[in-house]
Amino acid sequence: MNFWDIFLIILNLVGALAIFLFAMKLMSEGLQKYAGSKLRHILTKITGKPLSGILAGTGVTAIIQSSTATTVMAVGFAGAGLLTLSGAIAVVMGANIGTTITAWIITLFGLGGHSGDSAVPFMPMLIAAISLFFIFSKKSKMQYLGQAIMGLSLLILGLGLMGDSVPPLNEDVAHSIAAWGQWGYWSILLFIVVGAVLCIILQTSSAMTAVILLMASQGWIDFPTSMALVIGQNLGTTLTAQVVAMTTGTTGKRTARAHLVFNVAGAIIFLIPFYPICNAVMFISEKLDVLLPTVPIIPLAITVFHTLFNVVTTIILAFFIPQIVKIVEWLVPEKQDEGEEEFRLMYIEPNLLSTAELNLQSAKSEIEVFSKRVLRMYTFLPGLRTAKNEDEFEAIMQRIEKYEGITDRMEQEITKFLTRVGSGDVSQHASERISTMLRIIDNLESIGDAIFQIAMTRKSKREDAVHFDASQNANLAHMSELVQKALDIMDQNLKDYDNIDLDAAYAAEHDINAYRDLLRSQHLDALKLGIYDYAIGNAYSGLYALYEKLGDYVINVSEAIGGKKED
Numbered sequence: 001m002n003f004w005d006i007f008l009i010i011l012n013l014v015g016a017l018a019i020f021l022f023a024m025k026l027m028s029e030g031l032q033k034y035a036g037s038k039l040r041h042i043l044t045k046i047t048g049k050p051l052s053g054i055l056a057g058t059g060v061t062a063i064i065q066s067s068t069a070t071t072v073m074a075v076g077f078a079g080a081g082l083l084t085l086s087g088a089i090a091v092v093m094g095a096n097i098g099t100t101i102t103a104w105i106i107t108l109f110g111l112g113g114h115s116g117d118s119a120v121p122f123m124p125m126l127i128a129a130i131s132l133f134f135i136f137s138k139k140s141k142m143q144y145l146g147q148a149i150m151g152l153s154l155l156i157l158g159l160g161l162m163g164d165s166v167p168p169l170n171e172d173v174a175h176s177i178a179a180w181g182q183w184g185y186w187s188i189l190l191f192i193v194v195g196a197v198l199c200i201i202l203q204t205s206s207a208m209t210a211v212i213l214l215m216a217s218q219g220w221i222d223f224p225t226s227m228a229l230v231i232g233q234n235l236g237t238t239l240t241a242q243v244v245a246m247t248t249g250t251t252g253k254r255t256a257r258a259h260l261v262f263n264v265a266g267a268i269i270f271l272i273p274f275y276p277i278c279n280a281v282m283f284i285s286e287k288l289d290v291l292l293p294t295v296p297i298i299p300l301a302i303t304v305f306h307t308l309f310n311v312v313t314t315i316i317l318a319f320f321i322p323q324i325v326k327i328v329e330w331l332v333p334e335k336q337d338e339g340e341e342e343f344r345l346m347y348i349e350p351n352l353l354s355t356a357e358l359n360l361q362s363a364k365s366e367i368e369v370f371s372k373r374v375l376r377m378y379t380f381l382p383g384l385r386t387a388k389n390e391d392e393f394e395a396i397m398q399r400i401e402k403y404e405g406i407t408d409r410m411e412q413e414i415t416k417f418l419t420r421v422g423s424g425d426v427s428q429h430a431s432e433r434i435s436t437m438l439r440i441i442d443n444l445e446s447i448g449d450a451i452f453q454i455a456m457t458r459k460s461k462r463e464d465a466v467h468f469d470a471s472q473n474a475n476l477a478h479m480s481e482l483v484q485k486a487l488d489i490m491d492q493n494l495k496d497y498d499n500i501d502l503d504a505a506y507a508a509e510h511d512i513n514a515y516r517d518l519l520r521s522q523h524l525d526a527l528k529l530g531i532y533d534y535a536i537g538n539a540y541s542g543l544y545a546l547y548e549k550l551g552d553y554v555i556n557v558s559e560a561i562g563g564k565k566e567d
Contacts, residue, residue, distance in 0.1 A: 012161070017207060020158030024102075024206050027151025031063055033427045034144040050090040050318045057094020067095040067205070067237070074255065085328075086321050089258045093314045096234070096262070100307040102206045105155070106213055107295055107303040124160070128153035140428060188228045188274060192267065195232020196239075205237040209306065216298040224278050226302045230309065231270060234263045254328040261324055266313030281305045359421045360433050363414060364497075367440055370410050371491045374447050377403040378487060381451065381480065384458040385473065393462065400455045407448030414441050436497070439560035443553045447487075450550035454543060461539045469532070472540055475519055479547045482512045486554045493558045505558035512551040519544045 061070045074091040127149060134146025199208040212233070216226045238260045270277060285301035292300060317324070380400050387393035415438060422434045468476070486508035493500040520541070527537050 016158055016161035018158075019154060019161060020210060021207055023151045023154035023158050025151070027148045027155060030144050030146070030148030030151055033430070034141060034148060050086070050093075050321050053087045053090025054094035054097070054314060054318060057091035058097040059094075060091075061095040061098025062101045067099045070095040070098065085254055085258075086325050088255045089262070089321055089324055089328075090318070092255065092259050093262060093318060096310045097307075097314055099205060100303075100310055103209050103213070103303045103306045105152070106210055107299050108292070124153045124157040127156065144427065185271075185274070188224065188271070191225050191228035192232040192235070195229035196236035197232075198229075199233045199236030200239050205233055208233045208236070213299045213302055216302055217296045223282060223298055223301055224275070226298065227274070227278060227281075227305050230302065230306050231267050234309065235267060238263050250332055250334055253332040257328040257331050258324055261327055262313070262317055265317055266309060269313060269316060270309055277305075277308075281308060359417075360430060360437070363418055363421070363437055366410075366414055366417075367437060367444070368491075368494050370407070370414065370441060370444050371494050373403065373406060373410070374444055374451070375487050375491055377407070377448060377451050378484065381454055381458075382477075384455060384462075393459075397455060397459060400452060404448055404452040407445050411441050411445035433497075436560050436563075440494070440557050443556040443560065446553040446556075447550055450546055450553060454546045454550070457539060457542050457546065464535060464539075466535050466539050468536065468540060472532075472536075475522075476540075476543055476547075479512070479515055479519070479544050482508065482515055483547050483551055483554070486512060486551055490554045490557045493561055497561050500558060500561050502558055502562045505555055509551055509555040512548055516544055516548040 057070055057074070061067050070091065074088040074095075131146045131149035131153060134142045134149060137143055137146065195208070195212075198211070199205055209230075212221075212226055212229050215221045216223070221229070238256070242256050242260065281304050282301050285297060285304050288304065289295070289297050289300060377400060380396050380403075383396045384393060387396060418434050418437055418441075422431065426434070486505070489501065489504050489508055493502075493505065523537060523541050523544075526532060527534075532540075
């Protein structure tokens with residue numbers, strides 16, 4: 001075999017793998033757009049019992065064919081307070097079981113679903129033909145389903161092309177691979193490492209599963225080696241979560257660590273009785289082979305083991321979720337005011353886009369963090385009035401200035417992220433949600449600007465030695481309380497877009513406007529009577545007007561969520 005032959009083999013294999021990966025993406029995105037909002041609703045209804053989280057994680061992953069997407073949702077919900085850490089861990093456990101569906105699809109349809117004698121395989125062509133009935137439907141939901149079915153067709157086709165690209169097993173190569181397996185448990189550990197590394201390189205457990213099944217079906221590896229590669233694949237798939245978690249907050253890091261702890265514990269559980277399990281799985285597979293005569297026995301056994309590994313591991317470790325929570329809390333300790341005064345996106349990974357339907361949950365969680373920072377920034381304002389000296393006043397001003405910079409950058413980065421998501425193929429619901437989120441973050445940034453302007457007015461007043469009397473300070477304090485109430489309602493409305501309290505938001509807005517009108521009337525009377533001079537009056541009216549303007553931005557946020565248009 002010369003260099004050109006080797007090059008063509010590699011080229012064909014890489015091309016077939018590219019088709020397979022594209023098919024997985026197409027199928028996953030189609031399914032997520034078809035049922036994304038419903039699946040998010042399912043996860044938010046999880047109870048505190050582990051079984052509900054495991055079943056939800058299994059079902060969602062089986063439907064959307066992406067454990068990563070399920071994990072992203074779980075992390076986002078946990079960060080938003082809709083899921084506890086233990087609930088998120090249960091969902092991730094269930095997601096591991098859901099990934100076994102991919103292996104069964106590959107085994108039943110890709111390896112045993114059609115004969116290799118036909119130049120054009122029958123099964124993927126039939127599935128592709130069926131997809132046309134949905135793709136040309138006038139209903140967008142049916143089009144998304146057609147996209148998913150077409151993805152399944154290409155997946156099977158790509159898998160077949162990968163199988164055709166693998167050359168017959170050379171005798172020398174067979175001896176070399178066999179020699180690697182002569183070291184007992186050391187060989188098993190070696191192939192676990194190899195499986196982890198290959199999964200990290202491929203960046204997808206589904207592709208790694210396909211590679212393992214193909215290598216086994218072609219006789220390149222025996223069953224024990226395949227089992228070791230599957231265990232290694234389960235370890236390697238946790239790396240992506242660890243990398244993404246580096247940019248997230250405490251909950252994200254803990255969920256990622258829990259995923260690692262769970263898979264490492266599962267590997268240990270199956271390594272101890274490795275060879276007895278190997279014999280048991282082969283026995284089960286031989287019985288199943290009677291029902292599935294077209295499926296090669298070794299790939300079938302690998303799929304059975306893959307399922308057994310994830311199901312049994314989940315059943316055992318589900319009883320130890322409280323202990324896993326304690327472990328990850330020890331591994332990732334809570335930090336006081338984590339990242340409070342430093343800019344850092346907690347839920348959005350700018351360089352890792354999944355699908356629009358699920359990226360929106362990350363954006364929603366990030367917007368909630370944005371809101372919390374704005375509210376935190378607002379709490380600094382009273383300190384400007386009560387500051388005892390210049391150093392204390394300047395320290396507070398610097399914090400407000402820093403927060404103002406953070407709000408600007410958060411608005412820019414979330415806008416950039418949502419724009420990238422919206423530029424893709426998104427559903428009508430996702431497009432509307434993106435528009436809503438863009439309005440929200442624009443107004444949140446404007447709230448930050450208004451707070452900064454209030455602070456700057458306070459600073460100018462201090463520099464000009466302008467002093468308010470007791471009644472003016474009391475009036476501004478009451479106006480500040482009214483705005484605080486409006487901010488709290490806004491923050492609450494951001495937690496659940498489908499269940500917001502617009503009436504409370506409008507009531508708070510009405511109270512702010514009514515009190516502004518009262519202060520304006522009193523202010524004009526005071527100026528006529530000469531109760532205070534122009535400099536004091538200008539600073540005073542400027543402040544209550546800024547508070548009222550801030551209130552306008554606050555109501556805009558709730559209106560954006562509720563679908564009301566800004567005036």
